[in-house]
Amino acid sequence: MRPRRVYLIWTHPLFHEAVRGLLNHPDIEWLGAASDPAVARKQIADLRPDTVLIEELEGGIPSEALGILETCPWELRVVGLSLADNTLSVYHREQRTVAQPEDLLHLIRNDEP
Numbered sequence: 001m002r003p004r005r006v007y008l009i010w011t012h013p014l015f016h017e018a019v020r021g022l023l024n025h026p027d028i029e030w031l032g033a034a035s036d037p038a039v040a041r042k043q044i045a046d047l048r049p050d051t052v053l054i055e056e057l058e059g060g061i062p063s064e065a066l067g068i069l070e071t072c073p074w075e076l077r078v079v080g081l082s083l084a085d086n087t088l089s090v091y092h093r094e095q096r097t098v099a100q101p102e103d104l105l106h107l108i109r110n111d112e113p
Helices: 013-022 037-047 063-071 102-109
Strands: 004-009 028-034 051-055 076-082 087-093
Touching: 004 013, 004 037, 013 028, 013 051, 028 037, 037 063, 063 076, 063 087
Parallel strands: 004 028, 004 051, 051 076
Antiparallel strands: 076 087
């Protein structure tokens, strides 16, 4: 199994340090981190992680998560972590080819054709 390639977008330095320490694991390849969304987007495009962690603040789905998912053409998972209420949200992008009308039904039912 190859390591998961992870990138972090953070707001608070303590969050950055805590997550960095938690992800010191042989199954995790730490690619980098940024607190500036513009810098993060460029680095994400260059490094092509398979997981992006975002520090979620109050207000629901972070706009950075949706923006990253919209612009990345590869399979990507964005994980939002909120320390304010200890919640974790997972967003992902998946693309499939629809060859038959039943393909939509299979997708919605979450079963294989």
